[in-house]
Structure formats: structure tokens, C-alpha cells
Amino acid sequence: MNTKNPHIALSTSRLSIGYQHKKQQNRIAQDISFSLQQGELAAIVGVNGIGKSTLLRTLGRVQPSLGGEIYLDGKKLALHDPLELASKISVVLTEPIASKNLTVVELISLGRQPYTNWIGTLTDLDKEKINDAIALVQIGELKHKKCYELSDGQLQKVMIARALAQDTSIMLLDEPTSHLDLYHKVHILKLLRHIAHETKKTILFTTHEIEIAIQLCDKMLIMEKEQSSFGEPCELISNKNFENLFPTDTITFDSQTGSFKVKK
Template sequence: MNNEAIHISLKVSKLNVGYSHKKRQNSIVEGIGFSLLKGELAAIVGVNGIGKSTLLRTLGRVQEKLSGNIWLNGKPLESFNARDLAAKISVVLTDPIASKNLTVLELVALGRQPYTNWIGTLTTDDVSKIKSAISMVGLEDLQHKKCYELSDGQLQKVMIARALAQDTSIILLDEPTTHLDLYHKVHILKLLKHIAHSTHKTILYTSHEIEMAIQLCDKMLLLDNKQNAFGEPCELIKKKSFESLFPTDTITFDPKTGSFKVNK
């Protein structure tokens, strides 16, 4: 086994994702293949409706794959029971929070559920992990506030802190910068990059912010249901992978600036 293989945390091969209804399968994206190393920040990008969220939910086993393979730290994803999986992968979806009446501290503490006993008693280690998560995302001054009192950006940081408190090797986030202004989008993504690099967790998120991902991510997966290109942003630019994402008569990609331009 080579050195890189030891550090692969998530690997996908010939993966088809979509939905099953009775005996019929509705495939959305096919032939996906990539691998992520520990400590990498990666983005899944593509046009609306291409299947970014479906893929992310499949990787977190929130929904079943149609076919193909997903390995988590070298083991098939389906080999993990629910409790063990919750200690390996944390998933932050766009679903609304069940109760915004919780305080920031209470919500972050829910990340320790996979480890607590049946009455949810927190150990000294649990409390330490919760405090560390709150500190890492800079929520100390807000920890006793109710979640309904927070801005969208603050609430997103709380959800990241909950995932950190869960202390998994992989964190999956669906559209973590939705509804945020430019400053807060950049702030959240730079925070995720810092967390990935400093804690050696693998962080994978979906996004429409392609130009931002090019600047900040270690790896990117471009869903187009054709090539589904994957690699470092600079590699994808050289391969002209971004130029096929949108109709060229409307939007073109400038490889020199790493940005899209509207054709007037």
C-alpha cells in the first residue's frame, strides 16, 4: 500500500446516485469517481438540479446509492452500523433546525449524541469537545444565546461547531454559504479550510460559488453528468473542465483569472 493510500479518507468508484421507487430507479448522476485525503477541503459544484445534494446525501448514507462503491477509511460504507457511522461522518444539511429555542451551547452539544449513554449524560471528554468546537469557530460570546436570535451566518457557524463536536474524520455540508452575503460566504469557507488543514479532517461541501471554490479548495468535483471531472482547481483549469459547465453563448470561463464572464 503506497503512502497516499494510507491517507485516503473517502473514495468513490463508479457511483450512480438517484432515487428508487418500487422496482424502478431514477438515476440522476452516473459514473462518479474520486478520492479525498485527510485534511483536504473539497467542493462539489455544478448547475442547479445536476445532483450535488443527492450525491452528498448518498455519501453520508442519508439515502441509498443506486450502484457503485463508497469506501470510508478503506472500508465499504455499508459495512458501518448507524452508530459507528455517526462517529465517522457528520452531515450538515439545509434542513431547518428542529428547535431554534435551543441555546448555541445546547445545539452544539447535540453533536455528542453518538457517544453519550441513553439518557444523554455528558462526560468530561464530551464537555471538552463541545468547548473546543465553540472556540474553534469563535462562538464563545454567543454560546448562551438562543438560536432564533442569531443571523444566518452565525447559525451556520453553530451548525459547523455541532459537526466539529461530533468529532468525525469527515464532515459533509450541503450549501453552507446559502443566504449569506459575500463577506460571510468567504468567512465560512476560509473557516472550513482552516479546520480541514489544522485538524486533518476531510471536509466536502456542495456549492454554487464556483469561483470561490477555485480560490479556496484543495480539490473540486465538477458534476456535469458527462466527465464529472475531479482534481485540483489548477488541474481542472488546464484541462478546460470549467468551460463546459455553462452554455458558451451565454457564459464563458476565463482561465487567466479563474472567473466566469457574461457574454453581452
């Protein structure tokens, strides 16, 4: 893997993830290797409990890895100081927001924290980035609403706008389409695809919407415990990587249509 390639935004080499308690390691998944270029939309998929969220948190340095390496712009993730990291990676996790009493614009403004002074004064540049994020996600009409007044889909857009306002080159999102109906799932993922391709940000997200991800993503990572598969969706299909994702006596993968079929 050429981690020095200036077009590689985020990459891993034989990464192991999990949790460490005192001297005991609970390794969830290992041998995870991939590389993402600027402007790519990529999904992390796999069965429940395989470590999709754990991987995302490890990539965002919310928790430590158990082995292997993560590279950000060709430099080891561990060598970035916290402020530098906050200007390069934004993370949208599934935890509920601290206060739904904030207005939409107040919540989005929190994305500028890595750049503001100690009292959090917004400069003209900060306000410009906030307005750009609101315009890109098309939520101008929600600006002054309280977050508790929003639907799940609207709140998800606001969280994406907050990450955009942070103006990082990499965005990591954990289950950005959870609790949404099919239309809004597709709408959010098409929005992320548009953002990645238009702004040249690298966007990596976890999802259970495998069939939608196959249609919209540039790259996909299929997580398995011992070794994961990575590549373009069509490449993964031709390599039959989706076919053993679920027990074949219940669900099979149709490589012709790129969809899963239930065995009756």
C-alpha cells in the same frame, strides 16, 4: 484507484446516484469517481439539478446509491454499522433545525449524541469537545443565545460547531454559504479551510460559489450527468473542465483569471 491507501479518507468508484421508487430507478448522475485525503477541503459544484445534494446525502448514507462503491477509510460504506458511521462522518444538511428555541451550546451538544449514554449525560470529554468546537469556530460570545436570535451567518457557524463537536474525521456540508453575503461566504469557506488543514479533518461541501471554491479548495468535483471531473482546481482549469459548465452563449470561463464572464 487505491482504496487501501491509509491516507485516503473518502473515495468513490463509478458511483451512480438518484432515487428508487419501487422497481423504477431515477438516475440523476453516474460514473462519479474521486478520492479525498485526510485534511483536504473539497467542493462539489455543478448546475442546478445535477445532484450535488443527492451525492452528499448518498455519501452520508442518508439515502442509498444506485450503483458503484463508496469507501470510508478503505472499507465499503455499507459495511459500517450506524454507530460506527456516526463517529466517522458528520452531515450538515440544509433542512431547518428542529427547534430554534435551543441555546447555541444546547444545539452544539447534540453533536455528542453518538457517544452519550441513553439519557444523554455529557461526560467531561463531551464538554471538552463542545468547548473545543466553540473555540475553533470562535462563537464563545454566542454560547447562551437562543438560536432564533442569531443571524444566518452566526447560525451557520453554530451548525459547523455541532459537526465539529461530533468529532468525526469527515464532515459533509450542503450549501454552507447559502443566504449569506459575499463577505460571510468567504469567511465561512476560509473557516472550513482552516479547520481542514489544522485538524486534519476531510471536509466536502456543495456550493454555487465556484470562483471562491477555485481559490480556497484543495480539490473540486465538477458534476455532470454522464461523467464528473475531479482534481485540483488548477488541474481542472488547465483541462478546460469549467468551460462547458454553462451554455457558452451566455457565460464563458476565463482560464487566466479563474472566473466566469457574462456575454453581453
